Amino acid sequence: MSLSSALLLVAQLATATVPAGTDTILAANGRGQPTPLAITRREQVVFDASRFDSLTANALRSLFEDAAAMGLPVRPLINRALEGSARRIPSDRIVRVVREHAIALQEAKRALGDRSTEDELEAGAIAVRAGLDDDALEAVRASRAKSPVVVPLVVLTDLVRRGVPAGNARDAVATLARNPRSDDVLLGLQVTVAKNAQRGPGMALDALNRYIRSVGASPAPAAPATSDRKPVRPPES
Amino acid sequence: MSADELRFPTEDDLNDPHAHEIRERLQASYAAQPVHDAAHMARVSRAVLASAMHTPVSGPRGVRPRWWWGAAAAALLMVVVMRPWRPEAAQQQADSAMARTAPLVEMSGKTSEERGGTVRFEFTLPSSAREVALVGDFNAWDSDATPMQRDASGTTWSARIPLEPGRHEYAFVVDGQRWVIDPLAPQVPDAGFGPTNAVVIDGEAQP
Amino acid sequence: MTDAELVVRTRSGDPDAFGTLVSRYYDACWRFAYHMLGERADAEDVVQDSFLRAYLAIGRYDERDQFRGWLFHILTNQCRNFLTSRGRRSKRFVQDDYAIESAPAPISGLAPGVEDAVLVRALAQLDPQQREALLLKYAEGLEYGEMSAMTGAGESALKMRVKRGSERLRALLAKAAERDS
Numbered sequence: 001m002s003l004s005s006a007l008l009l010v011a012q013l014a015t016a017t018v019p020a021g022t023d024t025i026l027a028a029n030g031r032g033q034p035t036p037l038a039i040t041r042r043e044q045v046v047f048d049a050s051r052f053d054s055l056t057a058n059a060l061r062s063l064f065e066d067a068a069a070m071g072l073p074v075r076p077l078i079n080r081a082l083e084g085s086a087r088r089i090p091s092d093r094i095v096r097v098v099r100e101h102a103i104a105l106q107e108a109k110r111a112l113g114d115r116s117t118e119d120e121l122e123a124g125a126i127a128v129r130a131g132l133d134d135d136a137l138e139a140v141r142a143s144r145a146k147s148p149v150v151v152p153l154v155v156l157t158d159l160v161r162r163g164v165p166a167g168n169a170r171d172a173v174a175t176l177a178r179n180p181r182s183d184d185v186l187l188g189l190q191v192t193v194a195k196n197a198q199r200g201p202g203m204a205l206d207a208l209n210r211y212i213r214s215v216g217a218s219p220a221p222a223a224p225a226t227s228d229r230k231p232v233r234p235p236e237s
Numbered sequence: 238m239s240a241d242e243l244r245f246p247t248e249d250d251l252n253d254p255h256a257h258e259i260r261e262r263l264q265a266s267y268a269a270q271p272v273h274d275a276a277h278m279a280r281v282s283r284a285v286l287a288s289a290m291h292t293p294v295s296g297p298r299g300v301r302p303r304w305w306w307g308a309a310a311a312a313l314l315m316v317v318v319m320r321p322w323r324p325e326a327a328q329q330q331a332d333s334a335m336a337r338t339a340p341l342v343e344m345s346g347k348t349s350e351e352r353g354g355t356v357r358f359e360f361t362l363p364s365s366a367r368e369v370a371l372v373g374d375f376n377a378w379d380s381d382a383t384p385m386q387r388d389a390s391g392t393t394w395s396a397r398i399p400l401e402p403g404r405h406e407y408a409f410v411v412d413g414q415r416w417v418i419d420p421l422a423p424q425v426p427d428a429g430f431g432p433t434n435a436v437v438i439d440g441e442a443q444p
Numbered sequence: 445m446t447d448a449e450l451v452v453r454t455r456s457g458d459p460d461a462f463g464t465l466v467s468r469y470y471d472a473c474w475r476f477a478y479h480m481l482g483e484r485a486d487a488e489d490v491v492q493d494s495f496l497r498a499y500l501a502i503g504r505y506d507e508r509d510q511f512r513g514w515l516f517h518i519l520t521n522q523c524r525n526f527l528t529s530r531g532r533r534s535k536r537f538v539q540d541d542y543a544i545e546s547a548p549a550p551i552s553g554l555a556p557g558v559e560d561a562v563l564v565r566a567l568a569q570l571d572p573q574q575r576e577a578l579l580l581k582y583a584e585g586l587e588y589g590e591m592s593a594m595t596g597a598g599e600s601a602l603k604m605r606v607k608r609g610s611e612r613l614r615a616l617l618a619k620a621a622e623r624d625s
Binding site: 045123130150154194 | 379431437439
Binding site: 252253255256258259260262263264265266267269270272273275277278279281282284285286288289427431432 | 507613
């Protein structure tokens with residue numbers, strides 16, 4: 001792929017994340033339009049087509065364009081294609097996985113709403129792929145009016161994978177997430193369940209119940225008063 | 238191993254002229270075996286579940302399970318699995334029955350945000366590795382982009398990279414080919430490539 | 445439902461999911477165990493024990509591995525354990541042709557059908573490593589790479605065992621056929 005066509009593709013993708021006439025938060029990189037609250041603007045990712053044979057590159061480009069036309073974020077799809085190539089996955093599987101991921105993004109957007117950030121949609125798509133249904137995603141969305149729900153979605157997905165039944169996981173996360181500052185508490189739940197899940201069947205749910213009891217069902221744990229950045233995972237307890 | 242197993246084999250040695258006949262006979266015998274009915278299988282499941290209820294769960298609470306013993310013990314377990322016929326290893330085999338088909342490597346990882354927008358990734362491997370690379374959606378999953386540094390202990394690898402706020406996916410590539418993840422960090426389930434880890438970097442605007 | 449989904453549900457403590465996994469793999473496990481151990485009751489015990497160990501270890505199953513392969517790894521280990529301890533408990537005349545003729549009759553209650561009892565008794569006379577290699581290669585259809593991962597032996601050693609085992613088995617079967625004719 002020549003440099004100029006690569007640049008053209010990047011430009012197309014950049015503008016493609018600005019579907020006309022919608023309120024999506026993904027809009028307006030560099031256009032100077034006002035952006036709603038609580039956005040994360042992500043760097044664009046270049047689709048390095050040289051990593052693929054031309055048939056595959058074309059198939060992927062079509063997928064990206066279709067996704068953009070549907071108002072879906074393209075960056076996660078490009079990332080997935082690049083991951084597949086780095087892992088030396090056969091091309092047809094890469095295309096299939098990217099397509100399925102686009103479908104999951106679409107479902108996540110339906111459940112989480114048009115105003116979702118790219119990260120929320122991506123986390124939602126992963127949750128969908130892990131088997132969570134629209135009710136679960138909607139419950140998470142409803143738990144926080146204005147703050148991003150990325151961490152709740154990530155934690156919910158992980159809990160279910162460790163063996164917590166979906167209903168229990170959804171209720172626990174939705175309850176804890178009501179406090180917009182509860183990301184650390186949610187991540188603490190994730191680590192506790194992950195450690196205990198290794199010990200045998202039923203241990204994951206057991207650990208979840210104990211953790212919920214120990215932090216109290218009330219969604220207002222005291223947040224440490226500090227201006228330092230929080231660690232990404234809470235300290236080992 | 239018997240003495241002639243140690244002799245370097247020729248192609249003739251490895252070629253079994255009776256393969257077809259023996260295979261047919263074995264497969265016919267397999268096919269002729271009785272199929273167990275649903276009631277029998279249900280009895281077996283119930284018996285397993287009942288036994289499991291009475292099996293004490295090992296490991297102190299809140300700490301890694303007892304079978305994660307660290308490098309030396311994991312290596313010893315592997316040696317035992319490799320030599321299944323020594324009678325004294327019979328008891329250890331009972332534990333090794335729980336081992337995966339792939340080598341039993343216990344890993345742990347950690348991520349922490351530091352000042353200035355960099356994130357430190359740490360990854361511990363109990364077995365030795367020549368090189369470990371951090372790959373993720375921040376470096377196009379390129380295993381040459383972010384090699385990790387080994388610390389003095391020889392088993393913990395780390396790398397520091399600038400990461401923009403938000404959600405990222407990552408994994409570790411060991412010795413240029415084996416993709417592994419931190420078993421306790423949030424996982425992104427396998428969709429056809431293999432699982433990865435997810436991390437969310439703070440810094441999003443709060444209302 | 446895929447094995448991976450059943451595993452996730454089993455981890456949640458769903459007994460039906462585990463029951464489904466058992467029904468999916470019981471016969472395959474039993475066939476191997478029966479040919480490996482030579483006795484139906486022993487095969488049932490070892491298979492049940494293998495499922496129990498699988499259940500207890502289900503939190504550690506990595507879904508990147510095939511479930512069947514993971515389960516079979518447990519099963520082959522259990523079969524080996526069983527033979528080792530049985531070998532210590534009782535003397536077996538494994539090198540003696542007498543064993544073929546005097547082996548106990550199969551346990552009643554299962555239809556005799558066209559089962560190859562001679563084959564099973566002949567297998568019982570093989571060196572256990574050879575028997576295991578033969579079964580994994582010819583009956584289970586595994587590749588040598590998979591067998592190596594499962595048993596810990598190198599591929600050349602495994603090929604040698606298959607060849608030796610196959611020769612010996614053929615000789616035993618020929619002898620039995622002669623005697624019967």
